[in-house]
Amino acid sequence: MATWAPDVTVVATLAWWATYLTWGTGGREPHDLSVGCLLLAAAFVTVRPWQVLPTAASALAHAVGLGAFTVVLTAPTGWAGGDDAASYAFAAELGLVTLAWARTTGRRQLVLAAVVGAAGAQFALGWLPWWGRQDQLRLFEGTFYWHNQAGIFMAAGAVLGFAAIVVGRPVALLGWILAPICVAGTVFTTSRGSQMALAIGVLVLLALLRRGHLRVLAGGLLSWGVTYVLSGPLFFPEQIAPTAGTAARSASLVGNGVQRIEDWRRAFRIFEHWPVSGAGFNSFASATEVATTRHDNVATAFAHNGFLQAASDGGLVLTVPFFALLGVVLVLTVRALPAAVRARDAVRLGGLATLVVLLLHSGMDFDWGYPSLLAMLALVAVLALPLPTALPTRRPRLDVVLAVVGVGLLLLGAVAGWDGGLTLNAQVS
Numbered sequence: 001m002a003t004w005a006p007d008v009t010v011v012a013t014l015a016w017w018a019t020y021l022t023w024g025t026g027g028r029e030p031h032d033l034s035v036g037c038l039l040l041a042a043a044f045v046t047v048r049p050w051q052v053l054p055t056a057a058s059a060l061a062h063a064v065g066l067g068a069f070t071v072v073l074t075a076p077t078g079w080a081g082g083d084d085a086a087s088y089a090f091a092a093e094l095g096l097v098t099l100a101w102a103r104t105t106g107r108r109q110l111v112l113a114a115v116v117g118a119a120g121a122q123f124a125l126g127w128l129p130w131w132g133r134q135d136q137l138r139l140f141e142g143t144f145y146w147h148n149q150a151g152i153f154m155a156a157g158a159v160l161g162f163a164a165i166v167v168g169r170p171v172a173l174l175g176w177i178l179a180p181i182c183v184a185g186t187v188f189t190t191s192r193g194s195q196m197a198l199a200i201g202v203l204v205l206l207a208l209l210r211r212g213h214l215r216v217l218a219g220g221l222l223s224w225g226v227t228y229v230l231s232g233p234l235f236f237p238e239q240i241a242p243t244a245g246t247a248a249r250s251a252s253l254v255g256n257g258v259q260r261i262e263d264w265r266r267a268f269r270i271f272e273h274w275p276v277s278g279a280g281f282n283s284f285a286s287a288t289e290v291a292t293t294r295h296d297n298v299a300t301a302f303a304h305n306g307f308l309q310a311a312s313d314g315g316l317v318l319t320v321p322f323f324a325l326l327g328v329v330l331v332l333t334v335r336a337l338p339a340a341v342r343a344r345d346a347v348r349l350g351g352l353a354t355l356v357v358l359l360l361h362s363g364m365d366f367d368w369g370y371p372s373l374l375a376m377l378a379l380v381a382v383l384a385l386p387l388p389t390a391l392p393t394r395r396p397r398l399d400v401v402l403a404v405v406g407v408g409l410l411l412l413g414a415v416a417g418w419d420g421g422l423t424l425n426a427q428v429s
Contacts, residue, residue: 009043010101013094014111017375018118022153023125025422026144027371033083033417036371037090041410044093049100050402053388055395058402060328061096063321065089065409071314072416074277080426081281082416084313087371089413092325093406095378102382108347109171112160115354115379116171119157120178123185126150130188136231137245140188149370151186151194152361156354156376158182158223159201160383163350165219166212176219183223184230190245192253193364201357208341208349260304260364266292267303270312278315282426287312290428301424302366309366329355329381336386351383371421 016036024032050058068085072078102108126142142150161179164171186194202220206213224242232239241247270279270291279287284301303309311319333352340348358367358377367373 005046006043006101009039009046010097011110013039013043013097014114014379017094017372017379018114018121021375022118022122022372023143024420025370026149026153026373027087027375028083028421030420030422031418032420033086033090033371034414036375037086037410037414037417040090040093040097041407041414043097043101044406044410045403047097047101048403049096050399050406051394052100052103053096055398055402057099058096058406060321060325061092062402062405062409064092064318064325065413066405067314067318067321069409069412069416070317071277071280074317075274075280075283075314076287076428077280077283077426079416080423081283081313083371083419083421084281084369086413086417087368087374087421088318088322089409090371090417091374091378093410094375095381096406098379098382099385099388103387105347108383108387109167111379112164112167112347112350112383113171113174115376115383116157116161116164116174116178116182118376119154119161119182119185122150122153122157123181126185131235134236136188136236136240136242137248139190139245140185142185142189144370144372147189148191148193148361148365149367149373151189151191152197152358152365152367153373153376154182154185154189155194155198155201155361156357156380158186158198159205159354159357160350160380162202162205162216162219163346163353165215166209166346166350176222179219180223180226181230183220184227184242187227187242188231188245190249192246192249193361195246197357197361200360201353204356205350205353208337208353209346210341210344212346263300263302263304264308267305267308267312271308271315274312274315276315277317278311278313279428280426281313282421282424283428284309284312285425286427302369304365306362306366306368309368326359329385332386333381333384339386347383348386351380351385354380355384369421369424371417 021027021032021036068088072085102111122142130140139147141147144150158179161175164175227242231242266288270287273291
């Protein structure tokens with residue numbers, strides 16, 4: 001295997017995720033996720049994570065994809081949720097491959113740059129349509145075509161951008177340029193959850209850092225100045241407060257909160273009704289009518305909580321491996337946190353702060369319904385985790401199994417995700 005092959009395949013996969021996958025309605029457009037799965041399959045073969053990481057890492061990542069496709073085979077909605085299963089498999093395997101590949105400081109900084117760059121590109125593609133409407137109160141929706149998900153995507157990029165400022169060359173310049181516009185984009189989406197998550201992420205980052213606080217604060221001041229300028233007379237007929245759009249929607253805060261609590265109740269009832277393999281992907285609206293005792297007239301396809309959505313869609317078959325993987329990531333990250341603080345490792349500290357941002361927002365919205373955002377969670381987790389050191393004990397037969405399962409899941413994902421995921425409501429049978 002050529003020494004350059006892992007670099008080429010991983011960079012190609014990251015580039016596809018940051019551009020066409022994210023730009024295609026967050027990965028829901030036809031063919032986009034399939035191409036991503038095929039690129040990742042090539043990266044999987046060249047990086048060979050089963051030879052670099054502990055066997056448990058490969059097993060946990062594979063278990064998520066196997067659980068997701070088991071849901072497709074056993075749940076009431078069947079193949080209608082194939083693209084969602086492909087999304088889970090893609091994200092889990094992306095995290096595995098990237099963790100195995102990013103074993104040097106330079107490669108980890110490249111992953112950080114990919115995430116920050118993707119968020120900056122999200123602002124760039126959403127800016128012209130938003131500006132063209134000449135109304136600062138309109139929602140900034142980006143290529144997700146929904147303000148909350150565009151908001152959290154850019155909020156995550158902003159927090160990592162502030163961390164990049166502290167990291168220093170060569171990524172600091174990227175942070176100085178892109179963090180401000182990511183903050184501006186988050187504000188313009190009027191997404192309250194994204195704005196709160198952004199604020200919490202910055203506070204967590206400041207609390208963890210031993211140095212660079214002034215640079216982060218300077219980046220914050222620059223961000224607010226950029227936000228003020230972009231919403232003012234240089235681009236619009238008059239100057240209004242950058243937060244005017246958020247304030248205009250303040251009356252919906254209570255109503256949206258009540259609606260989310262009701263959606264969470266529905267998701268739990270669905271899980272109670274189908275505890276093993278869930279009602280299936282894309283089932284939320286129709287499954288609610290079956291699992292509850294009254295006609296709820298559900299007006300949404302999502303539970304507005306990624307954790308409960310996984311439980312209602314996939315039951316224990318999906319949640320056990322998925323939550324186990326998340327739990328292991330959090331445990332390993334927290335255990336290694338003191339060492340990261342002492343080492344002043346801004347990449348890992350920024351990764352942890354951004355991981356907090358993504359997990360918090362996923363607890364109140366349907367971020368993981370977009371393949372791009374679920375994959376972003378995997379990439380940020382890689383940045384938060386400590387560098388793997390010791391090589392695993394080689395077991396040739398087990399290596400073959402892990403390799404075949406990983407490639408097989410990605411090829412199956414390429415088939416399952418071919419038609420995309422723009423159809424969100426499937427009938428339970």
